[in-house]
Amino acid sequence: MTDVLADPAEPVELAIGGMTCAACAARVERKLNKLEGVTATVNYATEHASVALAAPVPVRRLIDQVESAGYQAREITRDDDAGDRxxxxxxxxxxxxxxxxxxxxxxxxxxxxxxxxxxxxxxxxxxxxxxxxxxxxxxxxxxxxxxxxxxxxxxxxxxxxxxxxxxxxxxxxxxxxxxxxxxxxxxxxxxxxxxxxxxxxxxxxxxxxxxxxxxxxxxxxxxxxxGGALRALARIGARDVVVLDENGGERRIPVTGLRAGDRFVVRPGDTVATDGVVETGACAIDASAMTGESQPVEVAAGDTVVGGTVALGGRLVVRAERVGAGTQLAQLVRLVERAQSDxxxxxxxxxxxxxxxxxxxxxxxxxxxxxxxxxxxxxxxxxxxxxxxxxxxxxxxxxxxxxxxxLVASGRGAQLGVFIKGHQALESAKAIDTVVLDKTGTLTAGAMSVAALEVADGYSRATVLAAAAAVENASEHGVGRAIVELARAELGTVGEVEDFRALSGLGVSGRVDGREVRVGSARLVRAEAGAIPSVLESRRKHWEAEGKTAVAVAVDDQVCAVFALADTVRPSAAGAVAELRALGLRTVMLTGDNESTARAVAAEVGVDEVIAEVLPADKASVIARLRSEGRVVAMVGDGINDGPALAGADLGMALVSGTDVAVGACDLILMRTDLAVVPAAVRLARATLRTxxxxxxxxxxxxxxxxxxxxxxxxxxxxxxxxxxxxxxxxxxxxxxxxxFEQENGTPDAVSTVDKRVSAAH
Incomplete structure (x- = not known):
C-alpha cells in the first residue's frame, strides 16, 4: 500500500513513532514540509501527521522522509484504533x-x-x-x-x-x-x-x-x-450483515463486502449496516448513538436510515445507498480524527x-x-x-x-453530538459575541403543520378535512402533506381524488365523491368560488398577521373552511436562545421570510434582533456587515442558502439534518435537533480554552x-x-x-446510550 500515489483530494494520515516531546513533532513537521507540494501538521498528543498534498505523492516517499529524521512512520488505515494501544x-x-x-x-x-x-x-x-x-x-x-x-x-x-x-x-x-x-x-x-x-x-x-x-x-x-470516544464511534458500526439475493434468499457476509444497491435485512436489535432507503417493513429506530436524540424515530418504506443506528422492533429490508468510507458514520469518525490531528x-x-x-x-x-x-x-x-x-x-x-x-474536547464533543471539524473552531468560540440563527429548519422544524381549522356554519370539521385531504394527497407540497397528516391522525384514512389539477403558486383542485373541491390561496378561491364569508375572512387575516399561512377550502364553489398552517418552532429553541443570552451573547434571527412571520417566531423564542426578507444570496453579506461592525459572529444554519454565510462567519455551526453544502461549510456539526446543543458547544469551547x-x-x-x-x-x-x-x-x-463536561447537567451521551437500547430491543 505504501508505494501507491496518495490522492490529493484526501489528506494522508500517518502514525508517527518515536516522538517524545513537542520538539520531535516540530522536527517531523519541518521535515515533511520540505517536500514540494506537501503541507503537514504533526500532533504530538495523537502521534499522527495529517499531510495535505497539492499533487499526487507516493506514500512511501512521505514515510522515508519521516524516517530520515530518525522516527518511524506508517499509513493509518480505517481499521486502526485511535490513541495509544x-x-x-x-x-x-x-x-x-x-x-x-x-x-x-x-x-x-x-x-x-x-x-x-x-x-x-x-x-x-x-x-x-x-x-x-x-x-x-x-x-x-x-x-x-x-x-x-x-x-x-x-x-x-x-x-x-x-x-x-x-x-x-x-x-x-x-x-x-x-x-x-x-x-x-x-x-x-x-x-x-x-x-x-x-x-x-x-x-x-x-x-x-x-x-x-x-x-x-x-x-x-x-x-x-x-481516544475512547472515537473508538466507541468506530465500534457502533455493524460487523456483518444479512444480504438478500435476487430470489429472496439470505446470506450473512462481512459488512466490508456490502455494495451500493445491495438489499439487506435489519431485525430487532440489529445495527443498521450502512446508509440506505427502507424498501419494506416499519419499525422504530434508535439514532441516539449518532445524534444524541433520546426518542426513537419511526421509519417505513421510502424513509432513509443511517448506518450505526439500531432497530428496536420490526423487520426492515433496506437498499444500501452509501457504503464504506462514504457512510455518514465513517465521515464523522474521519472528522474527529482530523480534528484531533489538527x-x-x-x-x-x-x-x-x-x-x-x-x-x-x-x-x-x-x-x-x-x-x-x-x-x-x-x-x-x-x-x-x-x-x-x-x-x-x-x-x-x-x-x-x-x-x-x-484531544479530550474532541472526544467529549463527539459524545455530546458536537463534531469539531477543526480546532480553530474552539479558538474562534472564545471571542464570539453574536449568534446568528437561521429560522426555517433551525429555529423551526422546517416542516408545515396545521395550527388551526375554522369551519363555516353548515359544514362539519370531518367532512371538510376529508375533502381537503383527498385532494392534497395527490400533491407534494408541504401544505398538502400537513393537511393529509392531520386527516390521517383524526380520520384514520384519506379518500381518493379524480381529475386532480395543481395550479402553480395558487393551490390544487379535484373531484372527491362527485363534488368539486378546491384548496389554496384566498386569490384562488375568490376567483373560482366567489367571496370568502366574513367570519372566515376575519380569521384568515388574523392568522396571517401572526405569521401563519392561511389556506381556504371551497366545495362546489362555496368557501367552507380556512386552515392555518405554521412551521413549528422547535421545542428546544426558546431554552437554547435563553442559554445563549445567559452566556452574554447577542442573538439574531436571519431569514428570507416576511417580516411579520419572522417577528412572530422571534417573539416566541426570545431572539434579540430580527433581519427578515433577506435573499439567499445576501445572507453572507449580512454576516460580513455584522463583522464589519466589530461583532464576532457565529452562524447556525442548515440549508444550501446558508452555506456562504456559514463559511463567512467566524464560527459556523450546521445541523447534521441539513444539506451537504451547509455541513461542508461549517466548523461544528450539531448532531442533535435539540438546539440545546448550540450553547453546549459554546460552553465546551470555552471550557477547553480555559483548560x-x-x-x-x-x-x-x-x-x-x-x-x-x-x-x-x-x-x-x-x-x-x-x-x-x-x-x-x-x-x-x-x-x-x-x-x-456537562455531566452534571444531564446532557445525553450519544455513544453510551446505545447499548442500553440494544439490550432493551432484545
Whole structure:
C-alpha cells in the first residue's frame, strides 16, 4: 500500500513513532514540509501527521522522509484504533515494575549509607551498582535509544536530556565510588533534599528513570483513554450483515463486502449496516448513538436510515445507498480524527518554543557546570547542579499542554453530538459575541403543520378535512402533506381524488365523491368560488398577521373552511436562545421570510434582533456587515442558502439534518435537533480554552521557576526528576477533566446510550 500515489483530494494520515516531546513533532513537521507540494501538521498528543498534498505523492516517499529524521512512520488505515494501544502501556508498565523493584531498595540503601557513613560495609559499592545497572540500562533503554537516534541526525529531544542526565549521574557515581575516596560527610536531611550527601548519584539515576517512566506510562494511558470516544464511534458500526439475493434468499457476509444497491435485512436489535432507503417493513429506530436524540424515530418504506443506528422492533429490508468510507458514520469518525490531528495556534507557539528548548537547555547545563567550577565549587556540586538543569528542563508538560486538552474536547464533543471539524473552531468560540440563527429548519422544524381549522356554519370539521385531504394527497407540497397528516391522525384514512389539477403558486383542485373541491390561496378561491364569508375572512387575516399561512377550502364553489398552517418552532429553541443570552451573547434571527412571520417566531423564542426578507444570496453579506461592525459572529444554519454565510462567519455551526453544502461549510456539526446543543458547544469551547490556558500557565511557569533554582544549586536532581514527571501528569490530568463536561447537567451521551437500547430491543 505504501508505494501507491496518495490522492490529493484526501489528506494522508500517518502514525508517527518515536516522538517524545513537542520538539520531535516540530522536527517531523519541518521535515515533511520540505517536500514540494506537501503541507503537514504533526500532533504530538495523537502521534499522527495529517499531510495535505497539492499533487499526487507516493506514500512511501512521505514515510522515508519521516524516517530520515530518525522516527518511524506508517499509513493509518480505517481499521486502526485511535490513541495509544494497550500494548504500549503494558511495555512501559513492565519497565516501571523492574525499575521499582531495583530502584526502591537502591534508594533506601544509598540514602542510609549517605546519612550514616559508618554503616558502609565491604563491597557496598558493588551492591549499589548491581541494583542500578538494570534500571539505567534496560529500564531506561527507550530514552537512550531515542537519544542516540536523534544524535545520529544531529538533533535533540526530551529523551536527550533524560538520557544525558541518567548517563552522567551513573558515570559520575561510578567514578566517585572507584576512583575517589568515597568517604564524603553527611549533610543531614535538608542537605539530602537540596543536594545529595556525598557525590554518589546512583539513586538519582534510578529515581529519574522511575519518575519519567511513570510519567510516560500515565501519559500513554491518558491518551488511550482520551481516544475512547472515537473508538466507541468506530465500534457502533455493524460487523456483518444479512444480504438478500435476487430470489429472496439470505446470506450473512462481512459488512466490508456490502455494495451500493445491495438489499439487506435489519431485525430487532440489529445495527443498521450502512446508509440506505427502507424498501419494506416499519419499525422504530434508535439514532441516539449518532445524534444524541433520546426518542426513537419511526421509519417505513421510502424513509432513509443511517448506518450505526439500531432497530428496536420490526423487520426492515433496506437498499444500501452509501457504503464504506462514504457512510455518514465513517465521515464523522474521519472528522474527529482530523480534528484531533489538527493544530491550534496556541499549540504552534508551544511547538516553536519546544523546538529550540533542548539546545538551549544543553547550553545552560554546560554554563551551570562551568560556572560552579570557575566559582571554586567542588566537582560533585557542579555536576549535581548541571544534572538538575538537564532533568528539570524537559519540555514534556509544554508539549502536552494544548494537544491533550484538544484531544479530550474532541472526544467529549463527539459524545455530546458536537463534531469539531477543526480546532480553530474552539479558538474562534472564545471571542464570539453574536449568534446568528437561521429560522426555517433551525429555529423551526422546517416542516408545515396545521395550527388551526375554522369551519363555516353548515359544514362539519370531518367532512371538510376529508375533502381537503383527498385532494392534497395527490400533491407534494408541504401544505398538502400537513393537511393529509392531520386527516390521517383524526380520520384514520384519506379518500381518493379524480381529475386532480395543481395550479402553480395558487393551490390544487379535484373531484372527491362527485363534488368539486378546491384548496389554496384566498386569490384562488375568490376567483373560482366567489367571496370568502366574513367570519372566515376575519380569521384568515388574523392568522396571517401572526405569521401563519392561511389556506381556504371551497366545495362546489362555496368557501367552507380556512386552515392555518405554521412551521413549528422547535421545542428546544426558546431554552437554547435563553442559554445563549445567559452566556452574554447577542442573538439574531436571519431569514428570507416576511417580516411579520419572522417577528412572530422571534417573539416566541426570545431572539434579540430580527433581519427578515433577506435573499439567499445576501445572507453572507449580512454576516460580513455584522463583522464589519466589530461583532464576532457565529452562524447556525442548515440549508444550501446558508452555506456562504456559514463559511463567512467566524464560527459556523450546521445541523447534521441539513444539506451537504451547509455541513461542508461549517466548523461544528450539531448532531442533535435539540438546539440545546448550540450553547453546549459554546460552553465546551470555552471550557477547553480555559483548560489550555491553565495548562500553558503551569507548563511555562514550571520551567521558568525551576530552571533558576536548579542552576543555583537549590534542587536535588532526584527532586527535579520527580517534579518534571509530576508536571506532565498534572497537565494530562487537568485535560482529562473535560471528559466530565456537562455531566452534571444531564446532557445525553450519544455513544453510551446505545447499548442500553440494544439490550432493551432484545
Amino acid at each position: 494497550p500494548d504500549r502501556v503494558r511495555a512501559l508498565w513492565r519497565r516501571l515494575v523492574v525499575a521499582l523493584l531495583a530502584g526502591v531498595p537502591l534508594a533506601d540503601l544509598s540514602i542510609t549509607l549517605a546519612l550514616v557513613p559508618s554503616l558502609r560495609f565491604p563491597g557496598w559499592q558493588w551492591v549499589l551498582l548491581a541494583l542500578t545497572v538494570p534500571v539505567v540500562t534496560w529500564c531506561a533503554w527507550p530514552f537512550h535509544a531515542k537519544a542516540l537516534r536523534a544524535a545520529r541526525h544531529g538533533t535533540g529531544s526530551m529523551d536527550t536530556l533524560v538520557s544525558l542526565g541518567v548517563v552522567a549521574a551513573s558515570g559520575w557515581s561510578v567514578y566517585t565510588m572507584f576512583a575517589r575516596s568515597a568517604d564524603a560527610h553527611s549533610e543531614g536531611v535538608w542537605g539530602l533534599i537540596l543536594q545529595p550527601a556525598g557525590s554518589m548519584y546512583l539513586d538519582v539515576a534510578a529515581g529519574v528513570t522511575i519518575f519519567v517512566l511513570a510519567g510516560r506510562m500515565f501519559e500513554a494511558r491518558a491518551k488511550h483513554t482520551a 493544530k491550534a495556534a496556541v499549540q504552534r507557539l508551544a511547538d516553536r518554543i519546544a523546538s529550540v528548548f533542548v539546545p538551549v537547555v544543553l547550553v545552560l547545563a554546560l554554563l551551570t557546570l562551568g560556572g560552579w567550577l570557575l566559582g571554586g565549587a567542588p566537582a560533585e556540586k557542579a555536576v549535581s547542579c548541571a544534572l538538575a538543569v538537564l532533568i528539570i528542563a524537559c519540555p514534556c508538560a509544554l508539549g502536552l499542554a494544548t494537544p491533550t486538552a484538544l 489550555i490556558r491553565g495548562n500553558l500557565r503551569w507548563a511555562f511557569g514550571y520551567n521558568i521557576a525551576a530552571l533558576p533554582l536548579a542552576a543555583a544549586g537549590l534542587l536535588n536532581p532526584l527532586i527535579a526528576g520527580a517534579a518534571m514527571a509530576l508536571s506532565s501528569l498534572f497537565v494530562v490530568s487537568n485535560s482529562l477533566r473535560l471528559r466530565r
